[in-house]
Amino acid sequence: MPIIPKKLIMFDLDGTLAISKQALDEEMTDLLRKLLDHYKVAIISGGALPQFQKQILGPLNATKEQLDNFILMPTTSANIYTHEQGELKHIFAELLTSDEKKKIFQHLNEAIDLFGLRPETQYGELIEDRGTQVSYSALGQKAPPEVKAVWDPTGARRVEVIAYLKPFLPGFSIRSGGGTTIDITHEGIDKAHGVHQAMKILNITLSDIVFVGDALYPGGNDEAAKTTGVDCIEVKTVDDTKNYIRSIL
Ligand SMILES: [Mg+2]
Known part of the structure; x- marks a missing residue:
């Protein structure tokens, strides 16, 4: 049933x-x-x-x-x-405040450089301000599904980036979403x-x-x-x- x-x-x-x-x-x-x-x-x-x-x-x-x-x-x-x-x-x-968003962008950009994640071919913005959420998409917001599917199929790449970001961003929830995305909002x-x-x-x-x-x-x-x-x-x-x-x- x-x-x-x-x-x-x-x-x-x-x-x-x-x-x-x-x-x-x-x-x-x-x-x-x-x-x-x-x-x-x-x-x-x-x-x-x-x-x-x-x-x-x-x-x-x-x-x-x-x-x-x-x-x-x-x-x-x-x-x-x-x-x-x-x-x-x-x-x-x-909503996230503008100071909060600035801080999130800064640490995401640091993570992208540290982990060597600047894509050779980029499809749209890597980091997007969605007002209530900042979203990082590893290949860009407009990457086609077939390209995204092979980037992080097990989620392991994002687990590492999230673990790196967490100590810098207390009070925020940082998690994987979709195929290549990390979403950051207020905790909870x-x-x-x-x-x-x-x-x-x-x-x-x-x-x-x-x-x-x-x-x-x-x-x-x-x-x-x-x-x-x-x-x-x-x-x-x-x-x-x-x-x-x-x-x-
Ligand atoms: Mg789903």
Whole structure:
């Protein structure tokens, strides 16, 4: 028997609903629209809102009623948006100060030089200020998925960089996201924060929620969600996620 969510089903994005940074495919948008007819749905990911618009909202093509059940948690829930009458409503932001961002940029640049990580071919900015989060993408923010896939398949390269950064950046959460990314926010902004905020926003309990992610394993960027004790569905591919959604519809 699949775990049936009572009120909210929460998804990771990259590797769970879509291939890293790619738009949702047609089959997935169809399944999500059907879910939104029955449940609240939340998506939490390291990307900022424009990335959510490109990957999710653009292709989704949902009705006003469906959108009103849809919660978006870009930058790992440092920003949270609900919908009202089909329109986005910004309800939460945990902003970094400009001094904090300056400090993060400085230490990231030091790490890039120290570890010899300046790429020969760079696709867009390496470090991006996302307001609530600073994101480092080893090959640039616009690197194609096939190039990214081979850069750090085990995550070991980023583990080293993160270990180096930690003593310089107390009070910040530093973690791997997507294929080549390191995301930095205020401490406490992780997928557990997203789960707790969802409970507050919707006035529901932990047992009303199911979380679906492809990185719930130790060190994975969905692991924090699991620490809340929420019911979790571990998927390995986007197809696994589709099968899970079909099983509850
Ligand atoms: Mg993922």
